[in-house]
Amino acid sequence: MLLRYRGSEGMVAWAFHRISGIAIWLFVLLHVLDIYLAGGNPNVYDDILKFYASTPGRIMEVLLGGALFYHALNGLRVMAMDFWPRLTAYHKQIWYANWVIFVVVGLPGAFIIIRPVLGL
Amino acid sequence: MALYSRSGRPKPQSGGFELAAWYFMRLSGVALFVLALIHFSLQHFLFDPSQETATWIFNQRWNSLFWRGFDWLLLMMVVLHAFLGMRTVTMDYLKGGTRTFALTALYLVGTVVFVMGTIVVMSVPLTLGK
Numbered sequence: 001m002l003l004r005y006r007g008s009e010g011m012v013a014w015a016f017h018r019i020s021g022i023a024i025w026l027f028v029l030l031h032v033l034d035i036y037l038a039g040g041n042p043n044v045y046d047d048i049l050k051f052y053a054s055t056p057g058r059i060m061e062v063l064l065g066g067a068l069f070y071h072a073l074n075g076l077r078v079m080a081m082d083f084w085p086r087l088t089a090y091h092k093q094i095w096y097a098n099w100v101i102f103v104v105v106g107l108p109g110a111f112i113i114i115r116p117v118l119g120l
Numbered sequence: 121m122a123l124y125s126r127s128g129r130p131k132p133q134s135g136g137f138e139l140a141a142w143y144f145m146r147l148s149g150v151a152l153f154v155l156a157l158i159h160f161s162l163q164h165f166l167f168d169p170s171q172e173t174a175t176w177i178f179n180q181r182w183n184s185l186f187w188r189g190f191d192w193l194l195l196m197m198v199v200l201h202a203f204l205g206m207r208t209v210t211m212d213y214l215k216g217g218t219r220t221f222a223l224t225a226l227y228l229v230g231t232v233v234f235v236m237g238t239i240v241v242m243s244v245p246l247t248l249g250k
Contacts, residue, residue: 014128017128018209021202021205021206021209022206022209024202025202025203025205025206028198028199028202028233029229029233032195032233032236032237033236035177035237035240036236036237036239036240038174038177038178038240039174039239039240039243039244040240042173042174042175045173045174046173046174049169049172049173049174052169052172053168053169053170057169058169061164061169065160065164068156068157068160069157072152072153072156072157075149075153076149076150076153078128079128079146079149079150081128082128082131082146083146109161109164109165112164112165113164113165116168116170
């Protein structure tokens with residue numbers, strides 16, 4: 001139902017925006033806790049950091065980066081349409097342009113994060 | 121006068137706090153596009169988590185007023201943007217007492233997160249190469 005309600009790209013863009021926003025919020029909670037420990041208990045922080053640098057940690061960082069980048073690009077798309085309503089006629093095209101930017105910029109980024117796992 | 125928005129929240133017509141919050145989401149969104157993406161690029165592309173120990177943060181990364189100010193501004197923007205966003209989500213799905221409870225918990229957590237982040241970014245000694 002999440003994807004069929006209004007159907008088509010606009011609804012999917014909205015659902016992804018909401019899901020990625022909640023995911024980023026959860027990471028922000030974790031990240032403020034861990035950085036607080038860097039000041040309060042550096043040894044515990046360094047242990048958490050070892051997880052961030054591990055293989056599952058890096059996979060989660062790629063997902064976080066993806067959520068962040070999607071939310072950022074789609075957020076600009078929403079704002080553009082809010083302030084220049086005539087752009088809503090092209091909301092699908094802007095969404096597909098976002099995906100092109102997402103893949104072209106995101107793939108090299110994902111490669112840099114995952115590179116140590118591949119031993120490159 | 122966008123009464124209808126294809127994927128964002130329509131601009132509130134009531135004015136007051138709701139309208140101010142609507143504008144603030146967009147303003148902080150633009151700020152976060154710059155702040156959050158630079159922060160993520162620094163931590164994951166320019167540097168790597170394998171080197172970012174507590175010692176590294178204090179002696180290198182945060183041994184600069186500019187980058188501490190940058191990260192604190194990011195904290196302030198992300199807390200306000202994320203908690204206003206979570207408020208919208210909460211109000212979309214919850215009603216009555218559950219909504220009041222969830223919103224109270226949300227604001228409490230938001231305040232705690234902001235205070236904790238501010239304490240750590242301001243309390244660690246700044247040596248500036250001394």
